[in-house]
Amino acid sequence: MSDISSALTIPALLNDQAALGHHSAIVEGERTISYAELRSLVHEVSRAFLAHGVIHGDRVALWAPNRTEFILAMLGAQAIGASVVPLNTRYTGREAAEILDRSRASALVLADGFLGRSFSGMLTTALDADDAETPDLSNLRVIVNMDEVEAPGCLTWSEFLSAGATVQDETLQAALDAVHPDDVVDILYTSGTTGRPKGVMSAHRQTLGVAHAWVKGAQLSSDDRYAVVNPFFHGFGYKAGMITSLVAGATIYPVDVFEPEALLALIAQARISVLPGVPTIFTSLIDHPRRGDYDLSSLRFAIAGATAAPDSLFHDMVNVLGFRTVAQAYGLTECVVATLSRPGESLAHAAxxxxxxxxxxxxxxxxxxxxxxxxxxxxxxxxxxxxxxxxxxxxxxxxxxxxxxxxxxxxxxxxxxxxxxxxxxxxxxxDMFIVGGFNVYPAEIENVLRRHPAVNESAVVEVTDARLGHVGRAYVALLHDADPRPNSADLEAFCRERLANFKVPRDFIFVDDFPRNATGKIQKAELREAAAG
Missing domain, CATH: 2.30.38.10 (Luciferase; Domain 3)
Incomplete structure (x- = not known):
């Protein structure tokens, strides 16, 4: 029997792959979860959601890095017909609150304190702000911290799970059986060219269809060990990473923070065979001074996607890192995979x-x-x-x-x-450009800058960056009577309070006016040319 599941829903996928028994589904540090255990643990989370009033059609938000509890929380919600709404771990409290509001999420599972940031505290601050546009989170019934750490307004992970003991087996089974391939399984928010978040909806059959396309293109199997560096909150890490691995019966190694030497050590120790990522990941490994100290011979397949790659990258991935196959893919949040390099493609053509x-x-x-x-x-x-x-x-x-x-x-x-x-x-x-694998929409940044009391108008364009591919540059026109007049550091601080760090422009250029067309619209093409020059 093939280890590749043909399931069209998440609960059916879990049932299929439970047949793999003791085969490892997730390995994180010293913890290993088998495919048989995975289904049981996911069902435990599903019971907990049901106990807290989450039902078919609700939205469950996830605000956390790549870790085992993220996988369990996501699958646990999806298995009973709720839609997951992943939140970028770099979001400010205000950005997260806006999406919780727009999605009308009924539950939020977060990792409070990740990288020293209190997500629960950031949310509280955003809601306490004296702002006419304060988000409405009245639909949010429960907030869960993935760790056993007390956080204001949050249940601990064990407190959350313990409530599920009250849910009868028949209730759980009815919820699992009610999930249909056409039910919405996830809503991934993208700011878009207007700067207003839009929720991209996919059905179970579609998210699993994306995974099947990746399984076929990567020739993935249960023998593979897949290091998922791309964030689970992004379609690349979630659908092309986590779900794809589960469909193939491969083993997931979640990587919560990209640190080059730690990743080199993981590849060598775990014999990682599949490692897709943005070009920055591979250039960092290639250039690392201790790369030669680690055995990378297990590396089999990679896709360098989501942003522009240096011309020499594919050659170095094969000849320096030792990948046997390097491919490219094209997709968007609205269609996570549309194209994928052909199996056996020449390196030159794939590049x-x-x-x-x-x-x-x-x-x-x-x-x-x-x-x-x-x-x-x-x-x-x-x-x-x-x-x-x-x-x-x-x-x-x-x-x-x-x-x-x-x-x-x-x-x-x-x-x-x-x-x-x-x-x-x-x-x-x-206008959208990509900073280190993350989509950045100038309109969103311009909307934030417009709220500064001294800013009259702004235009954000991309400039090239050796490490991240692109970063933003903001051209800013101040009000003629602005007092005090902000400098670049002031505007950067203003943006950092309101935007994830990858969205904050690298620099701010003050101008008296902008190049405009006959209707008065700013000609960003001219600004890009000036930035490139």
Missing amino acids: QTTGPAVENTELRIVDEHGADLPVDTDGEILIRGSNVMLGYFEDQAATDAVIDSDGWFHTGDVGRLDEHGCLKITDRIK
Whole structure:
């Protein structure tokens, strides 16, 4: 029997893979959880959610790094038909509260104190702020800390689980049986070009479909040991990492914080075979002065995705780190995997293209009028298929703006198809850029800067960065009568209070005015040229 599950729901996936028995599902430090144990532990979490009033169709938010309890909390909610809403661990309290409000989450599971930050305290501060736009968290019934540490307003992990003992077996089973492949399994929030968070909805069948595409492209099996460095709160780490591993019966090694030498040691000690990530991860390993002290011969497969890669990276991943296969992929939050390098692809071609469309996915390259373009001609990338999102949560207008009447999702990205049907990304129509693997939307930063009492207008563009790929630069026009007039440090501090650190611009350039077109719109292309110069 194949170890690859064909399940279309999370509870069915857990049932399938429980048959793997003692085979390791998760290894974190000294703790190992088998596939048989995983199902039992997830069901324990499901009972706890039910005991706290979480029902089919509710939203459960997760605010934590990559760790075992994140996996258990996510699967435990999904197994009874709740949708998970992952929160970026770099969010400020205000950013997290806004998504909790917009999703109307009924439960929040967090890791209080991660990297010295009190998530519960940050939420309290955000809610206590004297602000007309204070988020409404009246739907939030329970907050759980993953650790056995007292935190204001939170249950400890053991307190949370103990409540599940009151839930009857028949109640749990009924909840598990009620989950359907078309039920919403996750809502991943993306700020978008307007700066207002939009919740990307996927069904169980879609998130598992993404995993199947990755399993096939990576030729993943139960023999693989998968170090998941990409965050579980991001589609890359969650769907292409955690869920993909479970579908294949592989072993997950969660990595909560990327530290190059610790990762080198993990690869050598655990014989890690699969390690996708953003280019920064691989360049850090390649350049590490103690790389030669570690045995990396187990490395088999990698994808360097989510941001621009140096030209030499793929060559060094094979010839320096020792990967046997290096691939590329293309996707967005709205369709986590659309293309993937072909098995057996040459290194040169894989470095230049993101591969053809995955199974059950179609691609088109069109001009500004929607007409199809020939091979090797740049145009907007359109995607249609079973893995494209259901839509934006409670935002039909935004959904209709990107998915047309024929079901084509308009990505806003520019690319071309070669003679093999492989996609090359060449530009972005959207302003969005990527900082170390995280999407950054200038509109969101500009909205924050607009709230500064001295700022009249701003425009944020990307500039290249050797380590992160890109970082932001803010061009700022102050009010003519601003008193006091802020400097760059003042604006940086203002942004850091309100934005995750990867969104904060690297520098601030003060201008009297901006280059504009005939209608007065800021010409960001000119600012990008100036920044590049």
